[in-house]
Amino acid sequence: MFETLIRGATVVNADGPDRRDVGITDGKIAAVIPPGERAEAKTVLDASGSLLLPGLVDAHAHLREPGLTHKEDFSSGTHAAALGGVTTVLDMPTDEPWTASAGQLADKMAMADGRIHVDVGLQAVISRDLSLIPGLLDLAPVSFELFTADVPEDFLFPTFDAVAGALRSFAGADTLIGISPGDQSMLTSSIERNLGGTIAAFLDSRPPQAEAGGIRRAVLAAARTGTRIHVRQINSELGVEAWSRLRDRADTSVETTPQNLFFSADDYETQGARLKGSPPLRSRQDVEALRAALGAGLIDIVATDHAPHAPAEKAASYAAFADIPGGMPGLQTLLQTMLKLVDDGLITLPDVVRLCARNPAERFGLGRRKGRIAAGYDADMLIVDPRQSSSISNAEQVSRAAYTPFDGWTVKARLTSVFLRGHEIVRNQKLVGPAQGKIVTRES
Structure with missing residues (x-):
């Protein structure tokens, strides 16, 4: 019975x-x-x-605990996830402090106990202190995150050699490394060029060329080191082209987000701070290229990059558009936005399950218990x-x-x-x- x-x-x-x-x-x-x-x-x-349908698995979310709970916490974020059909949230490590050591990861696990409305898998960050990796591996986080631009110095791996060196630390480990593609040199030089603080200056600081270069660096470093990687949210035509050419050279997967499939940089004019995030929104041509890639099966995962801020933070006045806190909520609307793509005829219901349940579960080490009925x-x-x-x-x-x-x-x-x-x-x-x-x- x-x-x-x-x-x-x-x-x-x-x-x-x-x-x-x-x-x-x-x-x-x-x-x-x-x-x-x-x-x-x-x-x-x-x-x-x-x-x-199987419960959705969001592979990229920021629940903001510890340290940033005025923006979100385990309870409020997983409440939103439950209402959005997300039964497993994979939480990023960029809280305060960043989850860089076994002690910090264990503390975070304890904080969530009894307070989460859906299941949560935790992700750890790779710091310059690579000796911390074995202790983190013992706690089996669902992934490790490696950053190539726009992060504090302790977590920055800006060159091919730096990325490859970090990946070599995982030789023989059964895990996944998430890599956010970017180019610190382009970011630094564009900030020096553009002091006006405009939307255009923000877009110039993180151009599609930086994304494409970051993707190439990540995939080739993974190929050299034999490491399994996951490329975080791409959203440009150049990025899609780089990914399409190189993705078979290593054990790789890639994600994008609902906002990148619907909104373009033109929408900053009406939504402004509410849409400000990183990577920045691109041109309508980039959006169409990304949607075509999704429809063609070139995108493995759609995740939200749920990154809420307190309303007062988004509404405040800032000297530069780049200074506005980056990120927006997405957990509660993931299923609905994916169903909208079905309404648009871009994907089917089984594609929703593939992109938002089966693939993220399998890729992030939960494939024997999540993502299928x-x-x-x-x-x-x-x-x-x-x-x-x-x-x-x-x-x-x-x-x-x-x-x-x-x-x-x-x-x-x-x-x-x-x-x-x-x-x-x-x-x-x-x-x-x-x-x-x-x-x-x-x-x-």
């Missing part, structure tokens, strides 16, 4: 949709059976006419009703950022229930029950 049986839904995995009933026991998917097959369960849920996997699932529409509004956002750049958008589907390890945690856009999330670590 199952604890719970979900009947009548169309199960959507990355390999396609199929009518199936799903039995759940002890937090796991116990069986996926033909529709209507005889089965007993303590609780039977009728999901007829609805879609059943299959026997033995965690019963993290979403019930989506395609017969209803849903809207996105600032008023409904629970992140401490208190807004979304997608305010006013409508999507031709509605998320009605979210399950985490078999327990319904969201019903009709409201949390159900106490925080039940756990810290998840990389599978050995």
Whole structure:
């Protein structure tokens, strides 16, 4: 006998949709059976006419704890994630302090205990002190993050030799290195050239050429060292071209974000600080190139780069556009923005699962328990009703950022229930029950 049986839904995995009933026991998917097959369960849920998707895995988010909790914290950020159908959040290490040592990673794990509404995997940063890596590996973070530009000196690896040297420290380790592509020399020289503080100066400081060069450096360094890497959010035509040419030379994957698939630099004129982030938004031509790459299957993962700031920080007056705190919320709107891409005909529902569930789970060491609706996997699932529409509004956002750049958008589907390890945690856009999330670590 199952604890719970979900009947009548169309199960959507990355390999396609199929009518199936799903039995759940002890937090796991116990069986996926033909529709209507005889089965007993303590609780039977009728999901007829609805879609059943795996819970989403956001591979790039900033929950801001410790040290920056006026912007977001574990509780508020994972609340937003739950409402957005994200049942696993992979949290970046750029808090205060940055998560650079085993002690800092252990402290962060302890802070999250009992306070997270969805599962959270933690990512560690690579500092210049490479002796810290073995201790971090013992705690099995889902990834390590390496930065090539625009970060404090202790975490900066600005050259090919520096990147390759850091990657060699992971020889024989079963892990993943996330690399944010950039070029510190271009950033420094453009700042020296452009003192006006305008939007144009900000764009000039982080040009597509820097992204393309950073991608080339990352992939070639991975090829030289035999390291598994993940290239963080690309958003330019030049970046896509560099990635397309080099991606098969090493064990690589790449991500982009919803905002980069919809907004261009022209939108700074209307949304300004709310859209300011890094990398900067590009031209409409770059957006179209990125959308074409997504439709062609060249992008492996879509993640949010959820990076909220307090409303007062975004609303303050700054001497230069570059000084505005960079980042925007995205966890609560990930599923809806992906469904909007389905509405646009750019991708399909199985693509949503591939980009936002299966691929990030597999790439970040969670592929034997997350990202699929299959026997033995965690019963993290979403019930989506395609017969209803849903809207996105600032008023409904629970992140401490208190807004979304997608305010006013409508999507031709509605998320009605979210399950985490078999327990319904969201019903009709409201949390159900106490925080039940756990810290998840990389599978050995």
